[in-house]
Amino acid sequence: MKREIRKLVAKSVFSMIFVAFTFMAISSVWAEEILVYTALEDDEIPGYLNLLKNSHPDIDVKIVRDSTGIITAKLLAEKDNPQADVVWGTAATSLLVCDQNGMLEGYAPADLEKVRAEFRDSNPTPHWVGIKAWMTGFCVNSFEIKALGIPAPQSYDDLIKPIYKNQVVMPNPASSGTGFLTVSAILQMMGKDKGWAYLDKLHENIVQYTHSGSKPCKLAGSGESAIGISFGYRGIMQKQKGEPVETIFPKEGSGWDVESNALIKKGVIKKSSKIFLDWAISEPVMKEYAKVYPLTAYSTGVAVPEGYPAEPEKQLIKNDLQWAAANRTAILEEWSRRYESKSEPKK
Amino acid sequence: MIKTTIAAIDTEKWIRYTMILMVCIWLAVVVVLPLFQLLSKSVVDLEGNFVGIANFIHYFKTPSLFNSFGNSLFVSVMTTIFSVTLGFLYAYALTRTNLPYKNFFNAIAMMLLFSPTLLNGITLVYLFGRKGLVTLGFFGAIPGWNIELYGPVGIIISEVIFTFPQAVLILSVALRMTDARLYEAADSMGASGFQTFITVTLPGIKYGLLSSVLVCFILAFTDFGAPKVVGGNYNILATDIYKQVIGQQNFIMGAVVSVVLLIPTVIAFIMDRIVQRKQVSMIAAKSVPLQPKINRFKDRLFLIFCGFISLVIMGFFATALFASLVKVWPYNLNLSLDHYNFNRMGGGGYSAFFNSIKMSFYSAVVGTAISFTSAYLIEKSRGMPLMRQAAYFLSILPLALPGLVIGLAYIFFFNTTSWNILGFYLPNPLNSLYGTMAILVLSNVVHFYTVSFLTATTALKQLDREFETVSESMSVPFYKTFFKVTMPVCLPAILEIGIYYFVNSMATVSAVIFLYSADIPLAAVAVANMDDAGDIAPACAMSVLIVLTNVVVRVGYGLVTKGIRARTEKWLSK
Amino acid sequence: MSQKANLKNSGYLRVKNIDKSFGSFRALKNVSFQADRGELISVLGPSGCGKTTLLRVVAGLEKQDSGEVFVGDRDLSNYPISKRNVGIVFQSYALFPNLTARQNIAYGLKTRKLKKSEIDRKVDALLQLTGLKGLGRRYPAQLSGGQQQRVALSRAIAVSPDILLLDEPLSALDAKVRVMLRLEIRQLQQRLGVTTIMVTHDQEEALTMADRILVMDQGKLVQEGTPHEIYEHPATPFVASFIGSMNFIGNAVKQDQGVYKVGEHILHVSGENGSAQIKEQSGAILAIRPENVMILPNEEGRANVIKAQVEAIEYRGAMFRVGLKLPLGGDTKVLIESDMPSEKISRLNISENMVIPVHFPTDRLRVYQA
Known part of the structure; x- marks a missing residue:
């Protein structure tokens, strides 16, 4: 025991003093490690990575997972000294912003030709390649609405009805990709003026803006709120877990975005990064995506998962990702100005 | 004459002087410089140009922030x-x-x-x-x-x-x-x-x-x-x-x-x-x-x-x-341990939990060693009043710094690859600490430094001021007395400091949330991340693990040190 | 002052012209003294007089601003304490609480590369010598104050120091133990023949233990001498009043060698007694210790007799202290005290307000410059 403590002391002292010298050496030895930023859901990542481990045991992947807005902000903050090697499964609008800042390196992964045109950058050597689309869905707690005696909202228009006052939770578009694509969809569908007027009314019904896009659905799942504006996958997974959540796709159509991959432009581009990007749109993993998401970069023959509309393409609104990317900063500033300055909690 | 000069060199004094100087330098590096870096960031724009208090004006003009x-x-x-x-x-x-x-x-x-x-x-x-x-x-x-x-x-x-x-x-x-x-x-x-x-x-x-x-x-x-x-x-x-x-x-x-x-x-x-x-x-x-x-x-x-x-x-x-x-x-409402299975959760699950235990242990060892030794040097040295006062002031300073401020200051300080000082580029040798376990331990050591330092000082004040003088007069080097007398007599206080460091490092989230890296997830940060994702039950489960760990450590400490405390009490009773 | 009787041992410790300031406060002003080998020197003075600073300078705990310290032929002026070979005992003893008496005593020996058996033998001898036999395994907290004091002393002399330094060594003990230990320490010191400097504010301690006493006041060495010299011939009114009690009669004017006018009385002073330094017709202060003030009922009219009124009689156990009001002519009166055996008080039937003749023996009066 005593010896161990002494050893540990020695160890920590050692690391304090010599880490400066050893770190550089270590980082060059572990060249095969790549740093991957992703906004994919926490509970989907392990399944995919198992596939990777089986087919590419030599690649050591270090995952940084966070909400879309945070991954975006992190990438932008590190612009001059990029840390990530690869971005995986992060909103195309965000990657477009990064691309506008010249942070992405073109790369054509294997199987690129299979990918639908609207799921990839139009450059011949694309700067980003999508893997799947995710879309707005309302998570509705069926117990709660029954107890409250209110119907489940079926559309955006329903959501702003006074009966839903204080029953809705929505993600903050600054930090959440789901939040942003929903706001962007509303502005695109309704136009700028009507869109903001709609959001003003919606604000009256919102109890809380959350940090992540999945939290509203989870709050709905535990009854902490009746309705959460979230995305399809989330509600369906929670229903599977036994939570009383129904996922409703608004009848006007869902906002959507493409979870995409990109190669970060930096001094040394590792070989493993490209292998990872090849793998990330390869058939085995694409099939895995398709088991929980109805729309993938290319058809895999996997049936539309339960809980989604039968024809998922029809649920998607006409969405201009370029417009969304170009206006992202302005939209977020306006949003923050309108809804974050309210200091008092709403009654 | 030369012989006299050599014999007259007070080696002890110089060792102590150097050590107190090191305490000052260490505190300057881990407290003052990062804080300075933070302050200087608050008066520049995104491109790094000096803008005076413009940021603050912007702040107070933004109603949501104000x-x-x-x-x-x-x-x-x-x-x-x-x-x-x-x-x-x-x-x-x-x-x-x-x-x-x-x-x-x-x-x-x-x-x-x-x-x-x-x-x-x-x-x-x-x-x-x-x-x-x-x-x-x-x-x-x-x-x-x-x-x-x-x-x-x-x-x-x-x-x-x-x-x-x-x-x-x-x-x-x-x-x-x-x-x-x-x-x-x-x-x-x-x-x-x-x-x-x-x-x-x-x-x-x-x-x-x-x-x-x-x-x-x-x-x-x-x-x-x-x-x-x-x-x-x-x-x-x-x-x-x-x-x-x-x-x-x-x-x-x-x-x-x-x-x-x-x-x-x-x-x-x-x-x-x-x-x-x-x-x-x-x-x-x-x-x-x-x-x-x-x-x-x-x-x-x-x-x-x-x-x-x-x-x-x-x-x-x-x-x-x-x-x-x-x-x-x-x-x-059926009971199960499902939420204690963090496999499909963000935040790192059990590896985060064990990292936290490791980090808290290192923080306890390093923090206790540094805070106690510094308190000893400052409290039990003769002369050098200015240096000792400076070191004391620097030791008290961390108490004024909230964890978030320490965390942010450390991002600025340790993530800088080099400083431009009057046209010269000075590379930051501490940059390599960024994203390692060491910076997490360091932030905890600093965050909980002052209370530990004051605990040590109080314990040391209870010892006779002349222990050092007496042993010096017998030509016994001070470090021998430190290990043979000072430490054994202060052992209860030392262990108390260690526990304080451990318990707080386990529970704290404010400083480390800015500093942890993806391959060193931490339990308390996992709680924050799981809560962010809405996984409140697993977040609760992880918190329960943290509390249980702390209770076990504390109770275990009480049992293990019962003998030590009784012995020390016997020594000190008059 | 002391002359070189024995060249080899005299001036073993020589402290020369020490100055030391703390900020603007001058703690030591040009202090010099010497100690012969085996001598016990007591530094005596009120608190704040600089005596402890002087000890710390000798020990090497404070660096003097100027001046030198020699032991034998070694110039230690710039040496740190660890290289001066001194033993030191503090008022608090500073015994290591987690070490037994034995371990405390052996503490300094361990670094001296002695064999274990030799250390044991030495510690045993010291325990024996200081009357601590059988207590070696006890922790300080299990020992009485006097025993702790002896452990501290044993620890200090274990390393065979050239100089033993005692800083108020007895002040933490109660009166009875203190008296006993005075004697013990003195005997031990003489047996070991170790040159010792003892700082104290207790005049009795200094008088009973020391070979010589240094009296300090406000950073200066005011008098140096044997206990007898200091007591009998205090060099200044300060020394006179600090050691023992002293009555002062001010406003005296020197008439002639040994003749002083005090108010309307004339007092004679025999022998040197400080009179020589004073110029004729200049002011002087006469001083006399209470035990030397005599009450002589039948010797009215004799030289050096003045009538005084009894103000107060204070019982002091073995004797009485009698407060006397001495009229000096006009309204001027001086209060003086006289110590008298109880037997004499009752024999003479002295009571308050009584007027009695008081005699000032010529060889007991001392004269100081006004």
Whole structure:
């Protein structure tokens, strides 16, 4: 025991003093490690990575997972000294912003030709390649609405009805990709003026803006709120877990975005990064995506998962990702100005 | 002559001098320079050009940010009022009444120190949220009660839970110190109980009272764990820093808000230091400890009060434990360990938990070694008054720094690859620490440094000032005496510091949330991340693990060191 | 002052022209003294007089601003304490609480590369010598104050120091133990022949233990001499009043060698007694110790007899202290005290307000410059 403590002391002292010298050496030895930023859901990542481990045991992947807005902000903050090697499964609008800042390196992964045109950058050597689309869905707690005696909202228009006052939770578009694509969809569908007027009314019904896009659905799942504006996958997974959540796709159509991959432009581009990007749109993993998401970069023959509309393409609104990317900063500033300055909690 | 010159070199003095110098340099590097870096970031724009106070003007012109300042003040003041009032009554019961089971009541209150503040918020959600136990009237057993948790109400309750044990600690010490003879005098003059309270009790503890007010204020003002969970849309400074830095990666605005956060904190800190100094001079006078008189009515009243508070605290922890075991709250109340399986959760799960234990252990070892040695050098060296004063001041300084500020300052300082000083590029040798376990340990060592340092200083002050002189006169090198006498005699204090470091490093989230890297996830950060993702039950489960670890470590410490403490007491009793 | 009787041992410790200031406060002003080998020198003075600073300078704990310290032929002026080979005993003893008496005593020996058996033998001898036999395994907290004092002393002399330094060594003990230990320490010191400097504010301690006494006041060495010299011939009114009690009669004017006018009385002073330094017709202060003030009922009219009124009679156990009001002509009166055996008080039937003749023996009066 005593010896161990002494050893540990020695160890920590050692690391304090010599880490400066050893770190550089270590980082060059572990060249095969790549740093991957992703906004994919926490509970989907392990399944995919198992596939990777089986087919590419030599690649050591270090995952940084966070909400879309945070991954975006992190990438932008590190612009001059990029840390990530690869971005995986992060909103195309965000990657477009990064691309506008010249942070992405073109790369054509294997199987690129299979990918639908609207799921990839139009450059011949694309700067980003999508893997799947995710879309707005309302998570509705069926117990709660029954107890409250209110119907489940079926559309955006329903959501702003006074009966839903204080029953809705929505993600903050600054930090959440789901939040942003929903706001962007509303502005695109309704136009700028009507869109903001709609959001003003919606604000009256919102109890809380959350940090992540999945939290509203989870709050709905535990009854902490009746309705959460979230995305399809989330509600369906929670229903599977036994939570009383129904996922409703608004009848006007869902906002959507493409979870995409990109190669970060930096001094040394590792070989493993490209292998990872090849793998990330390869058939085995694409099939895995398709088991929980109805729309993938290319058809895999996997049936539309339960809980989604039968024809998922029809649920998607006409969405201009370029417009969304170009206006992202302005939209977020306006949003923050309108809804974050309210200091008092709403009654 | 040469021989004389060589013999005259006081090697010891030079070793000590060098070591104190190293203490100063170490504190300058880990406290002053990062803080300076933070301050300098608050006056530049995104491109790094100096813009003076433009950022602050922008800050105060942005209503959403500026409102947070008022909100922070409001919740901190309310917290302080409740916390100090309850803490005073509790401490009074522990020290001035014939309350039975005092040790038990004290232990229950101190349990709260083991809990991450995030857990306070999470448990409140399970108690007072829309589907909370109380809100639902224990699932319909009794009428429900909705307190509108999200917002200031939730924040204030969480912060009261957080600061209550601190208030009890400080006020117990103050109440114990008051001289019994004053009460005898008041009695002999026929003063009523109330008169005595106003004229003797309150003046006697005024410094303790003031100190507890300031400490509670600082803690509530700078905490961000609980507001993050139950704050709803009620923004406060601490969550703003988090949102600016983590949510929007706007480090500059993060620095600006940090400075705004720092100002009231530093003022409260300075006031507390002045108060402390006065209090010390007050204890110096010899006083007779007070034996509480038996007063059945009063004793019973306080027993009811303490019993109630203890029930609330136990209920609080029981709720957390229960919620972490319930399958699907509130729809399926079957118990299972599902939420303790963190496999498909963010935050890192068990590897985060074990990392935290590792980190806390390293922090305890390194922090204790550094704080105790520094306190020894400063307290037990002769001469070099200026250096020692500087080192002392630097050692006290971290107390004024909230964890968030330390975390952000460390990002700025350690993530810089080089500094441009008058055209020369000075590479940052500490840059390689960024993203390692070492920086996490370092941030904890600094974050909890001052309390440890002061504990060590107090323990060292109890030792005879001349131990060092005597051994020097016998030509025994000072480090031998340090290891053979000073350390063994101070062992209880040293272990106490180690536990303090461990427990706090386990529970803290504020500094490390900015500093952890993806391959070193941490338990408390995992709690924050899981809460962010809405996985509140696993977040609760992880918090329960943290509390349990701390309880086990603390109780284990108590058992293991029983012998050591008894032995030391025997040595020091006269 | 002391002359070189024995060249080899005289001036073993030589302290020369020490100056030491703390900020603007001058703690030591040009202090010099010497100690012969085996001598016990007591530094005596009120608190704040600089005596402890002087000890710390000799020990090497404070660095003097100027001046030198020699032991034998070694110039130690710039040496740290660890290289001066001194033993030191503090008022608090500073015994290591986690070490037994034995371990405390052996503490300094362990670094001297002695064999274990040799250390044991030495410690045993010291325990024996200081009357601590059988207590070696006890921790300091288990020992009485006097025993702790002896452990501290044993620890200090275990390393065979050239100089033994005692800083108020007895002040933490109660009166009875103190008296006993005075004797013990003195005997031990003489047996070991170790040159010793003892700082104290207790004049009795200094008078009973020391070979020579240094009296200090406000950073200056005011007098140096044997206990007898200091007591009998205090060099200044300060020394006179600090050691023992002293009555002062001011406003005296020198008429002639040994003749002083005090008010309307003439007092004669025999022998040197400080009179020589005073110029004729200049002011002087006469001084006399209470035990030398005689009450002589039948010797009225004799030289050096003045009538005084009894103000107060204070019982002091073995004797009485009688307060006397001495009229010097006009309204001028001086209060003086006289110590008298109880037997004499009752024999003479002295009571308050009585007027009695008081005799000032010529060889007991001392004269100081006014």
